[in-house]
Amino acid sequence: MTDIRIEQLVVPATVDGDGAEDFRAAVEVSRQVRSNTWGNDDLAYTAEELLAVCHDPYEWYVMLVARLDGTIVGRAGIALPLDDNTELAHVTLDVLPAAQGHGLGRKLLEAAETFVRGENRRIVVVETNHSAAALADDGGERLPAASGVGELPLGSREARFAHNAGYSLEQVEQFSACPLPLDAAVARELSDRARTAHGDAYSVHQWTDRCPESWVADIIRLEHGQEAAASQLWDMARLRESEELSLKTGRHSLVTAAECVATGELVAFTSISVLGERDDVVYQDDTIVDPDHRGRELGLQIKVANLERLAVEFPHSRTVYTWNAADNNYMISVNDQLGFTAAGVTGQWQKEFDSAL
Known part of the structure; x- marks a missing residue:
């Protein structure tokens, strides 16, 4: 029988000190997920960078991990602003492709929602990433963003997951890269x-x-x-x-x-x-x-x-990356002139909870 556990990760003092092994394992999960999505790990945090995020005085960053038979194969990063937008929580989900199919993403998201509601956060924002190759028109149903510009195919595993979890697609951002x-x-x-x-x-x-x-x-x-x-x-x-x-x-x-x-x-x-x-x-x-x-x-x-x-x-x-709202036609035009090409899009999804648990 498969053993699945969701735990809050204890942030270590250093990336190579006591208790850092699980932290590095969670960072590696994130790196592999981004490599699978974009074809490289350019957008992945290093352990040192993520540790710095965990100590940001303006944002409380909490990490949950998913263990499959004892091995960390998924993580949820929860960012809670401390000085403004204190009703918000941003949740980033990563599950190794080889570990999909066990409901780990759903369990991580449910645990993250429970945590942020316990901190009186009313709005949860999650992000889905979609490479240009994955956005090929398959003729299936497409979900328009609430902003009125941009859409995502519901045939996408990530978009379907967020939609089925009760999140609404608020905005689509174009993700672009330019060689240097x-x-x-x-x-x-x-x-x-x-x-x-x-x-x-x-x-x-x-x-x-x-x-x-x-x-x-x-x-x-x-x-x-x-x-x-x-x-x-x-x-x-x-x-x-x-x-x-x-x-x-x-x-x-x-x-x-x-x-x-x-x-x-x-x-x-x-x-x-x-x-x-x-x-x-x-x-x-x-x-x-x-x-x-x-x-x-x-x-x-x-x-x-x-x-x-x-x-x-x-x-x-060698490469500069940028994100632009899909309706920011002027800046996208400027970037096109500079040599940026579309690498994919990012979906911003939102879910609101009642203030009381």
């Missing part, structure tokens, strides 16, 4: 086009890891909104703490921003994250342009400039 370095001729052409669109109306500024003090207020306003800046929910101390936490994990952040010459304010920025344990894979993070300054190719200019700088500072980078 950016072709020099393409970069020059795109930069020239962007400058032609706005002339000398903007100045470009760049930094790594730490935002210059003179730009802190503008970055907070652009990234978190005027309300957050005014209420001081985000301030310089909070930003500096966030920067230090990233550096402790070995991660680096490259930022390129655009200043409006007429006002002296930053009106756009883009950032790229370089992983601490490997510098061949990087992630395109936020690209934000003030609504009053859109339509002038600012997003294109700063993204090109940031990729050029990446090639100089981290020459071993």
Whole structure:
């Protein structure tokens, strides 16, 4: 008789100290699942990176594991924000392909839901990943996202699982990849086009890891909104703490921003994250342009400039990955020009519970 157990994992102090064997086994499950989905392990956490996530002061991260006859073959990562959006819980499920068919995903999700409801979290968000090859139209039923843009085939094992568990598909994000370095001729052409669109109306500024003090207020306003800046929910101390936490994990952040010459304010920025344990894979993070300054190719200019700088500072980078909401046509168009190609999509699913158990 098959023995199935769901347990909460004790987070070790280090990745190679006492009690770390189960932690590393759970990390390996996650790595194999991503390799099976995407064809490589570029998107998988290393043990060191996941341990840093477990010690994030702004998010409580809990891990459940599924044992099949004593061996860890599945895991559920539960992220609970601590400073805002405290009604939410994000759950990530991983089950080894060889261990599917035993109901482990369902048992892990049920255990995760019980845990988050016990912490008075009312909304649970789960994510499903779908490679481009897996999205081939099979003529079957397709489920549209509540956002109105994007859909997933219900023939997909992952989509069917989330749907049958009572989750609604809220949003579909396009997942894209771009080989590095950016072709020099393409970069020059795109930069020239962007400058032609706005002339000398903007100045470009760049930094790594730490935002210059003179730009802190503008970055907070652009990234978190005027309300957050005014209420001081985000301030310089909070930003500096966030920067230090990233550096402790070995991660680096490259930022390129655009200043409006007429006002002296930053009106756009883009950032790229370089992983601490490997510098061949990087992630395109936020690209934000003030609504009053859109339509002038600012997003294109700063993204090109940031990729050029990446090639100089981290020459071993070979691929940059990014996610975009399926209805963000402008940014998807910019990425297409840079050489990004669609690698698949990610489905964001949501389920709401009554506040009382």
